[in-house]
Amino acid sequence: MKSIADIKAIREKMQAQIISRDNESEANEIRVVVGMATCGIAAGARPVFNELVDQVANRGIKHVKVTRTGCIGMCKLEPIVEVFVPGQEKVTYVHVDADKAKKIIDQHILGGKVCTEYLVGDEA
Amino acid sequence: MRELALHVLDIATNSVKANASLVTVEITAKDNLLTISIKDNGKGMSEEFVAKVTDPFTTTRTTRKVGMGLPLLKQAAETSGGTFDIKSKLGVGTEVTVTFRLDDIDRVPLGDIAETATTLLYPDMDFVWIYTVEDRSYTFDTREIKEALDGVPIDSPEIIAFLNSMLKENIESINGGLVL
Numbered sequence: 001m002k003s004i005a006d007i008k009a010i011r012e013k014m015q016a017q018i019i020s021r022d023n024e025s026e027a028n029e030i031r032v033v034v035g036m037a038t039c040g041i042a043a044g045a046r047p048v049f050n051e052l053v054d055q056v057a058n059r060g061i062k063h064v065k066v067t068r069t070g071c072i073g074m075c076k077l078e079p080i081v082e083v084f085v086p087g088q089e090k091v092t093y094v095h096v097d098a099d100k101a102k103k104i105i106d107q108h109i110l111g112g113k114v115c116t117e118y119l120v121g122d123e124a
Numbered sequence: 125m126r127e128l129a130l131h132v133l134d135i136a137t138n139s140v141k142a143n144a145s146l147v148t149v150e151i152t153a154k155d156n157l158l159t160i161s162i163k164d165n166g167k168g169m170s171e172e173f174v175a176k177v178t179d180p181f182t183t184t185r186t187t188r189k190v191g192m193g194l195p196l197l198k199q200a201a202e203t204s205g206g207t208f209d210i211k212s213k214l215g216v217g218t219e220v221t222v223t224f225r226l227d228d229i230d231r232v233p234l235g236d237i238a239e240t241a242t243t244l245l246y247p248d249m250d251f252v253w254i255y256t257v258e259d260r261s262y263t264f265d266t267r268e269i270k271e272a273l274d275g276v277p278i279d280s281p282e283i284i285a286f287l288n289s290m291l292k293e294n295i296e297s298i299n300g301g302l303v304l
Contacts, residue, residue: 001297002290007272010286014276036243038193041134042125050239050288057281066281068243070141073187 017062030064030109031084037071043078044097051098052081055105064109077120083108093118127235128160128224131197135162135220136244136251138193141184142166144217145249151237152256153304156226158206158234163219169212177210197222204231226304234304238291245279245287253291260298264291 034040034049052066072080077094081104084090091114093104100118107115125131132149139147144166152159169177176182178198183191197220198208205225212218224231241253241264253264269287270278277283 001293002286004268004272006290007269007283007286010282011273011276014280014282015274036133036137038134038191038196041130041137042196046130046133046236046239046243049243050284053242053281053284057285061281070137071185071187 027086028063029086031082032064032066032104032109033069033082033084034066035070035072035078035080035082036068039071039075040078040080043075045079047098048079048081048096048101051101052105055102059105061105061109074120092120094120125196125200125232128158128200128232129235129237129240131193131200132160132162132237133240133243134193135197136164136240139164139166139218140244140246140249142168142218146252147244147249148252148254149241150254150256151234152254153226153234153302154256154258158224158226158231158304159221160223161219161221163217165217168214168216168218170214174210174212178208194220200224200232204228206231238288238295241291242284242288245284247277247279255295255298257298257300257302257304260300262294262298264294 032052034045034052036045036049049066049068056064056066074080074094079096081093081096081101082090083104091108093100093115096118104115107113136147136149139162142164144164147162147164150161178195180190180192180195183189185191194210201208201222201224205228206223209221210218237255241251244251245266250266255262266278273283
């Protein structure tokens with residue numbers, strides 16, 4: 001069974017990475033933000049958040065930060081995921097689930113191409 | 125909400141908003157009773173506000189006039205033979221305690237506590253999770269984790285993923301085959 005003792009090995013691996021990351025500019029960081037107020041949570045935001053984190057962790061993506069926020073203001077379109085790429089306009093995805101979250105990582109974060117089928121326009 | 129763990133995530137988010145530095149979540153399943161308590165040391169609420177806080181038309185938000193988190197939890201408890209209690213003191217903190225009858229047909233499943241716990245990892249705030257089934261207990265304390273991490277952020281994706289699998293294994297072992 002995994003325990004706190006296992007953290008040491010991961011920590012040593014990551015401390016090396018953090019030193020190399022500090023040398024890069026934080027300005028290049030992509031932020032992926034999941035709406036996590038009551039509305040988002042009830043609609044299924046938690047598995048979306050965890051899928052995004054899993055994808056970033058398992059594929060070793062280094063320039064992406066996955067965070068939470070409160071109610072974005074369009075409760076009926078939750079779960080909502082906002083993607084902030086430095087120097088570009090914010091992209092808002094709606095009715096996101098774990099499968100769509102994976103595709104957002106593949107196509108938008110890694111591929112640089114917005115997943116237009118999940119945008120707010122067609123759903124509102 | 126489809127899981128009680130989602131209610132826990134929602135209510136604990138209130139503690140985050142209340143600038144708590146420590147939140148203790150206790151989940152105990154014993155003698156056909158499931159008790160969940162969420163206690164924080166955040167800014168607390170006035171007596172007047174606590175009295176109306178389970179009214180869905182009460183909120184601190186300024187963008188609209190509804191707040192559903194606590195009313196939904198109260199309803200989930202009371203429709204399954206359980207209880208809801210909230211205590212709060214300005215400047216001291218808030219404690220929400222709910223109970224559910226385990227065998228009540230209307231009780232929502234407990235759901236994925238590990239995923240809820242790992243959705244609530246913050247560098248500047250700590251959580252203690254005490255998970256008990258009958259006489260078996262497991263404690264997850266982010267202060268201990270942070271000490272072991274020695275400066276590596278607890279909310280890095282690799283750490284979140286590891287902690288998630290660690291919690292899942294330990295919770296499963298405490299459950300001992302029970303599905304809550």
